[in-house]
Amino acid sequence: MKTFLRRLAILDYLRSSKVQKSTDDILNHLISSDYLDAAGKGGRSGDSVADSAAVRRTIQRDLNFLYGAKDVLNEEGDNDFGLEASRGTGKSLLWSLDPYSTLAYDFEKMPTYLALSFAMTQKHLSDIMPKNTLAEMERFFKNADTKLQKEASKVSPQQFGRLKESVEFYQRGQRLQAANYDIAVLDTIYRAILKSKQLTFSYRGKSYRVHPFGVVILLPKLYLVCKKHEDIEKPNEYRNFLIHKISDIDVATQASRVPESFNLKAYLDDGNMDVFIDPDDRAHYHLVLRFTIAESSNLIADLAENPISDDQQLKQINELQYELTAKVKRTIQLKNWIMGLGRVATIVSPSIIQQDILAELNALMSNYSDYETPL
Known part of the structure; x- marks a missing residue:
């Protein structure tokens, strides 16, 4: 005792x-x-x-x-x-x-907007929070829900029910089901990052010792961005591991070496999570893309509001045609996006990206060479 x-x-x-x-x-x-x-x-x-x-x-x-x-x-x-x-x-x-x-908080004075923020945090981020953080946040979540229940008396039940259901994350394009991952693996990654330690784990039958740089969420997948220990001195030898394929993970005793200058957002903005058509070709190209648009299409408005690059330019050629110019790289993402546009988009230049699309179209057509073309 x-x-x-x-x-x-x-x-x-x-x-x-x-x-x-x-x-x-x-x-x-x-x-x-x-x-x-x-x-x-x-x-x-x-x-x-x-x-x-x-x-x-x-x-x-x-x-x-x-x-x-x-x-x-x-x-x-x-x-x-x-x-x-x-x-x-x-x-x-x-x-x-x-x-x-040891954090104390006067929950009685919690404003409604903050209670709603906690409620939405619980709904959308609980699955990716560190275990200890989630445990500490539980009291905030509980009291936020109590606060919102009190606010429900001021509005109709239907309005209250919409509060937490008013925002959702979703994938654009064909929806893919998220793979199941072990929350303990993600929690171990967080602990290593917080303590500036290396990680050891197994991945597809191989053992790795890595320096963790961060976690990236690309719906529906989660990735660990890191460098293998033997590559830590190499400037661009980053690895992106799917978290649901990581097993036997442990926080190592050795300190990690993540430069103070490293910024995960800048890493993503530089296209480091992109998949290149030719891994040896990471050059920028000046893309010129011509659109022939039907009157009912919202494509041009979408591109004006959500450009494909910082330097994108859109120019109207005539009543139904527009021209887009942008600095791009030869990535699978770009190729799939252009093909998804279908017949409304024509690549004016460069020829190498034209060839990427033509090669994909020819390969696609060969899959159907044994089928009769309907009259």
Whole structure:
């Protein structure tokens, strides 16, 4: 019982502090609070204030237990208390509690727009949140729902029912069912990113050790963006792993090396998740695309509002024809988009992208060479 109370006192002491505390700070607090007394009776037989080394070992065992690992700087602990450790002066350790675990909030004063934001966060992001974050957010979700229930008295039940159902994520084009993935895998990736650690895992029968750079959601798939350890010095050797195919994942003890200059959005904007028709050809091309549009089409308005590149230009040639110019790369995504436009789009230039489309059309037609063409 004394051991339990002493460990509870350690957590309470750290929770009440806004700064990190050293092991000695914790030890002195326990002594002054009579959890370790001058008579030498601590939580374990043989503990004595006079025997400082033995007492320190006792407190260190307590801290290791609360953290969930013996080597707190290099091992991923099974930490349910939000305890965090970092290197202090020399070989000393500094301890604190995850600030989110001590967060207080006056839910009665929660504005309705914030309650709705929490409700929508719960609906759309719960499946991809880190486990600890989701656990901490549960009280916000619960109280947000209570707030919205109270607001329901001010509007009709039909209006209230629409609040959380008013926004959905959806895929454009042919909808694909999302593959099932292990939430524990995603949670391990998040922990490695937060702690700046490397990851080890199996992927399609091979073992990898990687430096995690981030997680990308491309509906309906989730990807881990990373570099293999042996490629960490190479500037553009990124790998994108499908998270639902990752297994046997662990946070490694080694620190990851992610440059401060790395920006995941810039990585995506540069087309690094695109699939190239020719992996050796990543050059930019000046695309000129001509459209012959029916009066009822919204294609031109869509392209004006959602351009395919930052430098896209749209010019009307005559009543029914428009010309689009843009800087593009030869990607599968571009090829599929142009083919999806059908007969309304004609590639004026460059010839290499014309050939990409013609090659695909010829291959497609060959699939039906044994079928009779209807009269």
